[in-house]
Amino acid sequence: MPELPEVETIVRDLSPLVSGRTIARVRTTGKPPVFDRSTLSPRLLAGKTIERVWRAGKFLVFDLGADLHLTVHLRMTGNLLFARAARAAERTRAVVEFTDGARLVFADVRKFGRMRLLRGDPVQVLGLGVDPLVLDDARLRELVRAKTTRVKTFLLDQRRLAGVGNIYACEALYQAGIRPGARVGKLTRAQRGRLLRSLQRVLRKAIRHRGSSVDDYRDAEGKEGEFQxxxxxxxxxxxxxxxxxxxxxRVVLAQRGTFYCPVCQR
Ligand SMILES: [Zn+2]
Known part of the structure; x- marks a missing residue:
């Protein structure tokens, strides 16, 4: 599943390609519908110009002016591909057609990905927590205070930290030397500091390497990442x-395969 570094890579690639382009219409196909139940009508997209592309947790956000935002969550197998003239990719669920003929294709084999058109601050509307790249120790201390949750589960909770998934949670905990099953509220100050540094280091490094293609992740040109x-x-x-x-x-924690070293992580 694409996590923060993969979504950030797509955002950085797409931004110069789609910013300033005006949407002619959006075609969707197949079931379940790619626009989720809480969306405003996709018809509102016609005639809107993309002002900015950014990332909120694992969501891509397209600002359309007048407080209107198109959000995209790729989930397991979603890909967003920019095409100047190419035909639609296989497993296409939505095509954003621009007035100049360019297209943005949302392809998704397993069909868990979702799009949503919303008004208001996407971070608030989507109920997302703090971005780990801007997290600091004071904020982390506040977030974990008196929590009995396991640290791995805490890292995956998008309402507290938005953007971390299974791969980078495992990597950060390994680098910090902390057991995934440790209670997050019981971490020492030193452990918490190591966790924060390891998390930010692994996310930044993965962004530099254009993300990890463990399953189906591809960037906006259809290429794999390199961090895997x-x-x-x-x-x-x-x-x-x-x-x-x-x-x-390997153990199962928070319903996900969790990898750790029983000696280096305590
Ligand atoms: Zn070891």
């Missing part, structure tokens, strides 16, 4: 820890 080659613990069950050689363990 640098993952230290995710997907390495049974393989030796790169630090101490102990086999990496």
């Amino acid at each position: 080659k640098q993952l230290l613990v995710y997907g390495r069950a049974g393989l030796p820890c790169r630090r101490c050689g102990t086999p990496i363990r």
Whole structure:
């Protein structure tokens, strides 16, 4: 599933391509409908110009002026592909057609991805927490105070931190030397500091490498990311820890496969 670095990569690629372009219409196809139930009518998109593209957690946000925003969540297998003239990709669920003939194609094999047209601040409307790239220690301390949640579960909770998913939660915890099952409210000040630094470091590094293509993630030109080659613990069950050689363990936590080193992470 695309997480913060993958969505950030798509945003940075798409921004110069679609900013300033005017939408002629949006065609959608297939079931379930790609526009979710809470959306305003997609017909409102006609004639709107994209002013800015940005990321809110794992959502792409297209600002359309007058406080109107188109949000896109790629979920498991969604891809957003920009095409100057190309035909629609396979598994197309929506095509944003611009007045100059260019298109933005939303393709999605498993069809969990969603689009939504909304008014107001997308961060508030979508109920998203703090962006981990702007998180600081004081804010993190506030967020975890007296919480008995496991640290991995906390990292995945989009209402508290928006953008972290399974891959980068595993990587950050490995680099911080913290067990995924530790209670987040019981972390020491030193552990919390290491967690914050590791999280930001791994997210920034993954952005520099254009994200991880573990499953179906592709950038706006259909190319894979490069960070999957640098993952230290995710997907390495049974393989030796790169630090101490102990086999990496896989457990299920927050319904997701969770990878950690039983020696390096306490
Ligand atoms: Zn180890």
